[in-house]
Amino acid sequence: MYRTKDGEELFIIDGHIAAWDASKENRLNDYGLQFIDCFYDYHQISPEDYIWPRDKFYKYDANTLVNDVILNGYADMAIFQPVYLNEFYKNGFANFDVSDELLKKYPDRFIFNITTDPRLEERGLEEMEAMAKKYNPKGLKLYTADWYKDSKGYKLSDPWSKRYLEKCKELGIKNIHIHKGPTVRPLNRDAFDVADVDDAASFFPELNFIVEHVGLPRLEDFCWIAKQDKNIYGGLSVAIAFIHQRPRYFAEIISELLYWLGEDRITFGSDYAIWDPKWIIEKFVDFEIPADILKETGVTFDMNVKRKILADNIAKLYDIDIDAKREKLKHCNLTSKAVTTPLRV
Amino acid sequence: MxxxxxxxxxxxxxxxxxxxxxxxxxxxxxxxxxxxxxxxxxxxxxxxxxxxxxxxxxxxxxxxxxxxxxxxxxxxxxxxxxxxxxxxxxxxxxxxxxxxxxxxxxxxxLEEVRKTFEIKAFYGRQEKLIKHLLELGFSKETIRTLTMEELNKVELLEEGLDLKRRYLEKKMKLPESLYAFPTPEGELLTQEEFDAYLLNLKRTRLSMEFNGQYCRGLLEARYQLPSNKKSVKVQSL
Structure with a gap:
């Protein structure tokens, strides 16, 4: 819950958080170290007060996450978006122990999206079914840049990907979060190309495709496909972190997104623990698009739009009734704790 | 040297x-x-x-x-x-x-990748020159139908000359056109198409500039370089 200067209480859903374990003990090889160190470089664009020591960044526990995301970070609810990276980490990158612990303790606060990999073929479909039984998920996270044996990535247009999406339909998983990252294969093509999302979104109009990081670094291609397929959404994680060091660029991005996608298809995500949601939300709520940019695109970026981005849009995707949830969360022990405990660790 | x-x-x-x-x-x-x-x-x-x-x-x-x-x-x-x-x-x-x-x-x-990005660079540079001409008071319609010959007669100052030189460097590598601001295929755009085309150019240019900022930020973090050492001039839209 974030209280604005005018006293309005904004309900907040952080659509993209992670619990990870990139500790030395869990790393399989140098790739595991390089992967988390790259995240740590991204982390450096945070305001100075929010920079973690490297060791804390490698692995953090459930309490740290609750403090940063819910108690300090203003989020009323948050969605886990786990990834495997099994070629880099012994037990995978996602720290399922932490997310399981939090889901059990605070079932009204946390949502868990399952993850899979279409290159697992039949086995993966079975695993998906088992996970669906355990978590009853409405969303699935796909990390198309993950390595698997000799393969360095996959596309949503691959035949097995389609079978997996078919399975999602069957299991009632309607929100597909895709990270379009640096897939390095096939190497000769533009690895960031988002055309496969276009393909999948047209093929599965009943599913929603939330492209995390709004397709960066292919913002222009992303805007283009999102304009055409109304079941494509832009997840603001990563892009929103530029609000601190490169505010003008953030202004340009958000104004383009509002122009091409409209205010109903943009969702907030902090990408915790790369960035702490607290400062992002504070800056986002206060943010104004400079007049010259507003004039160019003619978009509106007021509190109503911000409220949609911070909660309403993703609430619709996950069938969350915000008013009912607000009521229910009044009795959650985490809320009262927020008032009494000094929280920065 | x-x-x-x-x-x-x-x-x-x-x-x-x-x-x-x-x-x-x-x-x-x-x-x-x-x-x-x-x-x-x-x-x-x-x-x-x-x-x-x-x-x-x-x-x-x-x-x-x-x-x-x-x-x-x-x-x-x-x-x-x-x-x-x-x-x-x-x-x-x-x-x-x-x-x-x-x-x-x-x-x-990698030829296909090279070509895709040659075209993106063409778009980016074309947009910057068009924007410059708009600022100088040229109408969209004049710009749309401007020929190469006419472009070469436009009096430009240092900034404009630089934008023109950079644009033509990319244009030269694409199919020849009599027109100064055709599509990458060398075709003249219609009046109806031109606005949408300009928006597309802007999106491409913006994406490249944003990625540039992104890459600089990460390089600075990775090698602990002083921030904004060579920050690019931020283009106003």
Missing amino acids: NKEQQVYEMLNKVYDPELDQPLTDLDFIDRTVITNDEVEVVFRLPTYWCSPNFAFIMAEDIRKYVSELNWVKKVKVRLIDHCASDEINQGVTNGRKFSDSFGNEAGGN
Whole structure:
């Protein structure tokens, strides 16, 4: 819950958080170290007060996450978006122990999206079914840049990907979060190309495709496909972190997104623990698009739009009734704790 | 000019295909080592995971341009701190093609990628020049139908001349057109198409500029460089 200067209480859903374990003990090889160190470089664009020591960044526990995301970070609810990276980490990158612990303790606060990999073929479909039984998920996270044996990535247009999406339909998983990252294969093509999302979104109009990081670094291609397929959404994680060091660029991005996608298809995500949601939300709520940019695109970026981005849009995707949830969360022990405990660790 | 300056002069011509900015401006050149007629160019990228295909293109271009110096007999290219350093360094230094350097993983060469990004660079540069002309008071309609001959008669100051030179450098490589601002295929746009086309140009230019900021930020973090050392001029929209 974030209280604005005018006293309005904004309900907040952080659509993209992670619990990870990139500790030395869990790393399989140098790739595991390089992967988390790259995240740590991204982390450096945070305001100075929010920079973690490297060791804390490698692995953090459930309490740290609750403090940063819910108690300090203003989020009323948050969605886990786990990834495997099994070629880099012994037990995978996602720290399922932490997310399981939090889901059990605070079932009204946390949502868990399952993850899979279409290159697992039949086995993966079975695993998906088992996970669906355990978590009853409405969303699935796909990390198309993950390595698997000799393969360095996959596309949503691959035949097995389609079978997996078919399975999602069957299991009632309607929100597909895709990270379009640096897939390095096939190497000769533009690895960031988002055309496969276009393909999948047209093929599965009943599913929603939330492209995390709004397709960066292919913002222009992303805007283009999102304009055409109304079941494509832009997840603001990563892009929103530029609000601190490169505010003008953030202004340009958000104004383009509002122009091409409209205010109903943009969702907030902090990408915790790369960035702490607290400062992002504070800056986002206060943010104004400079007049010259507003004039160019003619978009509106007021509190109503911000409220949609911070909660309403993703609430619709996950069938969350915000008013009912607000009521229910009044009795959650985490809320009262927020008032009494000094929280920065 | 001493040898090192000559090498850097050539490196100014090597561009990151995705950002359409020279490696020298981006701080991607770590150092050069010159021993008689041999040159070693050491370069670095913002992350360990940057796309190997772009890295390969940059490495190839480093080799190509530095080899143009008549005293240079051998060019060794060394990309450091990257997941595909070995393949790229050995491949490019020995003049091998991309597909030979990566074996099964490559499945083809990089011509298509090069072409895609040549066109994006064309869009980006075209947009900047058009915007400049709009600011000078030209109407959209005049710009749409302007011929090359007319463009060359437009009196421009230093900034405009620079934008024009950069734009024509890319235009030259595409199918010839009598018109100054055609599509990459060389076709004149209709009045109805022109607004949407301009929005598309802007989106492409914006994306490239944003990625440029992104890459600079990451490189600064990775190598602890002073922030905004060479910050690019932020284009107002």
